[in-house]
Amino acid sequence: MSGFSFQIRATDGRARAGLIRTPRGEIRTPAFMPVGTAATVKAMLPESVAETGADIILGNTYHLMLRPTAERIARLGGLHRFMNWPGPILTDSGGFQVMSLAALRKLSEEGVRFKSHIDGSEHFLSPERSMEVQRLLGSDIVMAFDECPALPADAAEIARSMRLSMRWAARSKAAFDGSGGAALFGIQQGGLSREFRAESSEKLREIGFDGYAVGGLAVGEGQEAMFATLDFAAGMLPADRPRYLMGVGKPADIVGAVERGIDMFDCVLPTRSGRTGQAFTRRGVLNIKNARHADDSRPLDEACSCPACRGYSRAYLHHVFKAREIIQSMLLTWHNLQYYQDLMADIRAAIAGGRFAAFARDFRARQEAGDDGGL
């Protein structure tokens, strides 16, 4: 575990602001990690991602092991060199994507056999293979291999799945090779159940990890249920380690989760929304395809410093959306990532200043004042 550390520098209620140190650089928390699924944060050059203020990005084990393969990336010097991102990278375990994307899955105690959604080739993922793939990629923060049950699921299924994931967590820890300075995070499961979340947390603490994720949320349960679960689930994880809420989320989800003690986030929302013409602004979400932007000379967001807002009108962005030009995806993705990083910077400053409750209240009021509809 050498080379990885987490320091809490300020707390405000349950919210925490801190610093993760890794051999490849520091991560200011609360942190948002842009998603670089297939060795690219879609429509962005990596230096542009860094310019937005991102300290760390996420890579997807499932996608990369299928194409171009982890072995090929290792031969080429690892994922950082391959995709030209010198900073920290967190890789997921492949467990979630194998359940949501792969065909013909066959689950056993040993692991998951599945067919690639790309070419139908057969593959196997297990805690040991996931650790190997993430090591070959050169990941800085490795996620334990877990199972994500398909929803809806009854209590017995949630418990069965959680207990399997905890046995896999122990096997992940045993197979993990941290000699290069990588950290290993465990993943709490247990659905919306306080009892199962407590059991999962107990198991993870026994095994011992560098950080802890809350898994199995943001899978359709809605914000209210997610927050209700976080109200008890986050505090079950060790206070002195980073807490990572996987796959979250909308700006309001992030603010609410930080209020409940979460330190790290990842989500495809800012990048994916950018490609479909949705822009996050300080007044809510704006749909650039809306015809009312066609003659609007204003930028997306007057308060934003990104290239899309510095150089272009809404009218231009509307035009290039209609014309299906690549620059539309480039500019709106950049803007959305800038919005997310600005939000995280504001959150960190509010926590450090002891005014996070007021910040969260103002944030929600501004979002509601938006006149462009929601997502």
Added chain:
Amino acid sequence: MSGFSFQIRATDGRARAGLIRTPRGEIRTPAFMPVGTAATVKAMLPESVAETGADIILGNTYHLMLRPTAERIARLGGLHRFMNWPGPILTDSGGFQVMSLAALRKLSEEGVRFKSHIDGSEHFLSPERSMEVQRLLGSDIVMAFDECPALPADAAEIARSMRLSMRWAARSKAAFDGSGGAALFGIQQGGLSREFRAESSEKLREIGFDGYAVGGLAVGEGQEAMFATLDFAAGMLPADRPRYLMGVGKPADIVGAVERGIDMFDCVLPTRSGRTGQAFTRRGVLNIKNARHADDSRPLDEACSCPACRGYSRAYLHHVFKAREIIQSMLLTWHNLQYYQDLMADIRAAIAGGRFAAFARDFRARQEAGDDGGL
């Protein structure tokens, strides 16, 4: 015609190196103009286009008049502000695209009535309307409205079309408003015929333009016929004005045309090829989709300074091509535009140094040594 000037600073054989001055900036010649059809050089931010060394870009009157419309662009402050390109812009007249893209064209002495290829709406282009559209866009170099006959065409049709274009050239000159400092270029037509090219040039000289284009080439006649035509056609145009070969071309086309006295070029080849995985290198064209690049840790071109070559292996570019990631188009387009601008810089230096013949010989030898096939 105030604000526009052309100075020849060096000649070497028939090749010329010079400087065009416009109110929006200088253009080093021989110059290559990246094509920004719909108010964007596809897959590039305009500051990146400038970084490659481009002094001027081209905008397409036909596309912009249909969407978002010239009137809208004018309301928003003109094309430069709209697309965030502060440097010079040359706009074509719309004549070529209306013939190649529009549906249900009806040609008369007055102009061309046609239906939009986007939404079927009816439009009319004439010398007067083309001048108006280019003025609304805020073009720095305005092209006279001409007709491009569909090929193959017999001599009578080539002559008829050329003479119509010359009458339209006179009407373009009469309708042109250069009060904002814009320049007007005439377009020589006449197919592959020395006689018709001479007649066209005579008419254009009588009318008088700031610069002269060679039109009606690079339309399928082949490099040999194009060079044979340029051998007599370029010299028919005034020596003290810029000569612009429209829609050209491959690197070898450009080198050969500079040898024959051409100063300006535009072509979609570097941008379009970038999006389909073809990269121009100092050793010829490379197809990044070729499986032999999958494990190749070398850059596209060791001698290139672009971000694609500084930061990425051929293996990475192959991967993102296979994964259909937007960054593939971004990186290969940047590389190809850098290649073209580096080529133009090398051409200018060779002319200035009085060694252009040797440069052209070496260039052709290097291209033939390439091992990755041609376009």
